[in-house]
Amino acid sequence: TPRILAIANQKGGVGKTTTAINLATALAAVGEKVLLIDLDPQGNASTGLGISAADRGVTTYEVLSGDYRLEAAVAESDIPGLLLAPAGVDLAGAEIELIDAERRHFRLADAIEEYAASEAGQGVSYILIDCPPSLSLLTVNALSAAHAVIIPLQCEFFALEGLSQIMRTIETVRTRINPALELQGVVLTMHDRRNKLTNQVEDDVRGHFGDKVYTTVIPRNVRISEAPSHGKPALLYDLKCPGSQAYIQLASEVIQRERAR
Amino acid sequence: TPRILAIANQKGGVGKTTTAINLATALAAVGEKVLLIDLDPQGNASTGLGISAADRGVTTYEVLSGDYRLEAAVAESDIPGLLLAPAGVDLAGAEIELIDAERRHFRLADAIEEYAASEAGQGVSYILIDCPPSLSLLTVNALSAAHAVIIPLQCEFFALEGLSQIMRTIETVRTRINPALELQGVVLTMHDRRNKLTNQVEDDVRGHFGDKVYTTVIPRNVRISEAPSHGKPALLYDLKCPGSQAYIQLASEVIQRERAR
Ligand SMILES: Nc1ncnc2c1ncn2[C@@H]1O[C@H](COP(=O)(O)OP(=O)(O)OP(=O)(O)O)[C@@H](O)[C@H]1O
Ligand SMILES: Nc1ncnc2c1ncn2[C@@H]1O[C@H](COP(=O)(O)OP(=O)(O)OP(=O)(O)O)[C@@H](O)[C@H]1O
Ligand SMILES: [Mg+2]
Ligand SMILES: [Mg+2]
Numbered sequence: 001t002p003r004i005l006a007i008a009n010q011k012g013g014v015g016k017t018t019t020a021i022n023l024a025t026a027l028a029a030v031g032e033k034v035l036l037i038d039l040d041p042q043g044n045a046s047t048g049l050g051i052s053a054a055d056r057g058v059t060t061y062e063v064l065s066g067d068y069r070l071e072a073a074v075a076e077s078d079i080p081g082l083l084l085a086p087a088g089v090d091l092a093g094a095e096i097e098l099i100d101a102e103r104r105h106f107r108l109a110d111a112i113e114e115y116a117a118s119e120a121g122q123g124v125s126y127i128l129i130d131c132p133p134s135l136s137l138l139t140v141n142a143l144s145a146a147h148a149v150i151i152p153l154q155c156e157f158f159a160l161e162g163l164s165q166i167m168r169t170i171e172t173v174r175t176r177i178n179p180a181l182e183l184q185g186v187v188l189t190m191h192d193r194r195n196k197l198t199n200q201v202e203d204d205v206r207g208h209f210g211d212k213v214y215t216t217v218i219p220r221n222v223r224i225s226e227a228p229s230h231g232k233p234a235l236l237y238d239l240k241c242p243g244s245q246a247y248i249q250l251a252s253e254v255i256q257r258e259r260a261r
Numbered sequence: 262t263p264r265i266l267a268i269a270n271q272k273g274g275v276g277k278t279t280t281a282i283n284l285a286t287a288l289a290a291v292g293e294k295v296l297l298i299d300l301d302p303q304g305n306a307s308t309g310l311g312i313s314a315a316d317r318g319v320t321t322y323e324v325l326s327g328d329y330r331l332e333a334a335v336a337e338s339d340i341p342g343l344l345l346a347p348a349g350v351d352l353a354g355a356e357i358e359l360i361d362a363e364r365r366h367f368r369l370a371d372a373i374e375e376y377a378a379s380e381a382g383q384g385v386s387y388i389l390i391d392c393p394p395s396l397s398l399l400t401v402n403a404l405s406a407a408h409a410v411i412i413p414l415q416c417e418f419f420a421l422e423g424l425s426q427i428m429r430t431i432e433t434v435r436t437r438i439n440p441a442l443e444l445q446g447v448v449l450t451m452h453d454r455r456n457k458l459t460n461q462v463e464d465d466v467r468g469h470f471g472d473k474v475y476t477t478v479i480p481r482n483v484r485i486s487e488a489p490s491h492g493k494p495a496l497l498y499d500l501k502c503p504g505s506q507a508y509i510q511l512a513s514e515v516i517q518r519e520r521a522r
Binding site: 010013014042047092099133134135136161162195196200225228 | 396426483487489
C-alpha cells in the first residue's frame with residue numbers, strides 16, 4: 001500500500017506547494033508511481049502541474065463531501081508516473097459544511113483507503129498531500145490520513161516562530177486521531193547562504209531538531225518561481241538549475257528515510 | 262471616528278504582517294494615532310512589535326468570543342502613537358466555536374464600534390487589521406468591520422493567481438454584509454526590479470487594476486525580514502533602508518487616498 005506524506009505548515013508562503021510539486025515529480029522521475037492530492041482551496045499545486053481551474057473535473061472538495069470516490073478525481077499529469085487529484089475553490093467551505101458530518105476528520109483517510117484497495121490505486125507507491133496555510137479541518141484531514149509529515153520551513157524569523165505550532169498540532173493528531181503519524185523531516189527552503197538570517201535560522205533549527213532536518217536544503221532560485229507560470233514543475237522547466245537539483249537530492253533523502261524505517 | 266483598514270490576502274507569505282506592522286508604524290510616525298489589531302492565530306504582528314506570547318494579556322480571541330471588550334485587549338507598543346490588540350493561538354478555534362454565535366460575522370465590527378465610542382478609543386484615527394492567510398470567519402470579520410482593504414501582493418505567479426479570489430470575497434462581503442467596503446489599493450511587495458517575473462507580474466497587475474495599484478512598491482530588502490527577530494518594525498530597526506523608506510512613502514500614499522475620498 002502507498003506511503004502517505006502530508007506537506008504541511010500553517011505559516012504561509014514557506015514553499016509547501018513548491019515542495020509538493022517538485023518532490024512528487026522527482027519521485028516519479030526515479031520510477032515511483034505518485035499521486036499528488038491538492039487540498040488547498042487556492043489550487044496552486046493543480047495550476048503548477050498545468051491543470052487550470054477550467055480543466056478540472058471532480059475535485060478533492062467532492063471527495064471530502066462524499067459525492068465522489070477519490071478515483072473519480074484522479075487525473076494524469078504531463079509527467080509520466082505522476083497523478084493529480086486537483087483542488088476546487090469550494091474547498092474553502094468544507095470546514096463549515098462538514099461540521100456535523102460523520103467521521104469529518106477521516107473523510108480523506110477513508111477515501112484514500114478505498115482508492116488504495118481499488119484497481120485504479122494499484123501500483124501507487126507514494127501519495128503526497130499539499131496543505132493550505134492553516135491548521136483547520138483540511139490540514140487535520142491530511143494529518144489523519146498520513147503516515148508521515150514533511151514540514152517545509154522558510155529560513156525566516158516568522159516561519160521559525162510558527163514551527164512549534166505545527167509540531168504541537170502533529171502531536172495532538174498523533175495522540176487523538178492517528179497514532180501512526182510521524183515527522184519524516186523538516187526541509188529548509190528559500191535558503192540563501194549569503195544571508196545572515198538564513199544561517200541563524202538553520203543553526204537554530206538544526207540545534208533543536210537535529211537529524212529530523214534533512215541534509216538537503218532548497219536554495220532560493222528564481223527558476224523555481226518562474227516554473228509555475230509555465231504550468232510545469234521546476235524539474236521539467238529547468239532540470240539543471242540549483243532548485244531542481246536540490247529537489248532530486250531531497251527525493252533520494254526521503255526514500256532513504258522511508259527505507260530505513 | 263477611526264478609519265478601519267483590513268490588510269488581507271488568502272495567499273500565504275505575501276507580506277500582510279510586514280505591511281500591517283510597518284504601515285502602522287509609518288502612520289504613527291507622521292502623527293496619526295493607530296491601533297493595530299492582530300487577527301492571525303500565528304500572532305506574527307504581535308511578536309513583530311515586541312510583544313511575545315507570554316506577555317499578552319487579553320487577546321483578540323477573547324474579544325471575538327465576547328469575554329472582553331476591545332479596550333481590555335489594547336496595549337501600548339514601544340512606538341509612540343501605536344497601540345496593539347494582540348492575537349492568541351486559540352483564535353484558530355474561533356471559526357468552529359462561533360458557528361452558532363449571534364452576529365458571528367460582526368463580532369469584530371461591534372467590538373470596534375464600542376471601542377471607538379468609548380473614552381479609551383478617543384483620538385484613534387486609524388485601525389489596521391492583520392489577517393490570516395485564509396478567507397475564513399476571521400478574515401470575514403475583518404472585512405465586515407473595515408471601511409477599506411489593502412491587498413499586499415507578492416510579485417510571484419501563485420500570488421497573482423490568487424488575486425481574483427480575494428477580489429471576489431471583497432465583492433461578496435460588500436454585497437451581503439458591509440456595503441461600505443472598498444478596495445483602498447494593491448501594494449506590490451518583495452519587488453525585485455532585476456527579476457523578470459517581478460516585472461511581468463507588475464505589468465499584469467497594473468494593466469488590470471490601473472490606479473488601484475499604489476505607485477509605491479515595497480522592494481525585497483533583507484533588513485525588513487531581520488527586523489522581527491529584534492521585536493521591532495523595520496522603521497525602528499533601520500529607518501534608512503530601502504524597505505523602511507518604501508513603507509513611509511506608502512503611508513503618505515494611503516493618507517492621500519483617504520483625503521481624496
Ligand atoms: N526555493 C525557492 N526559490 C525561489 N522561490 C521559491 C522557492 N520556493 C518557493 N518559491 C516561491 O515562493 C512563493 C511561495 O511558495 P509556495 O507557494 O510554494 O508556498 P506555500 O507554502 O505553498 O504557500 P501557501 O501558504 O500560500 O500555500 C511562490 O511564489 C514560489 O514560487
Ligand atoms: N519586502 C520584503 N523584503 C524581504 N523580506 C520580506 C519583505 N516583506 C516580507 N518579508 C519576509 O517574508 C516573509 C513573509 O512575510 P509576512 O510574514 O509579512 O507575510 P504574510 O502574508 O503576513 O504571511 P502569512 O500568510 O503567513 O500571514 C516574512 O519572513 C517577512 O519577514
Ligand atoms: Mg501552497
Ligand atoms: Mg501574516
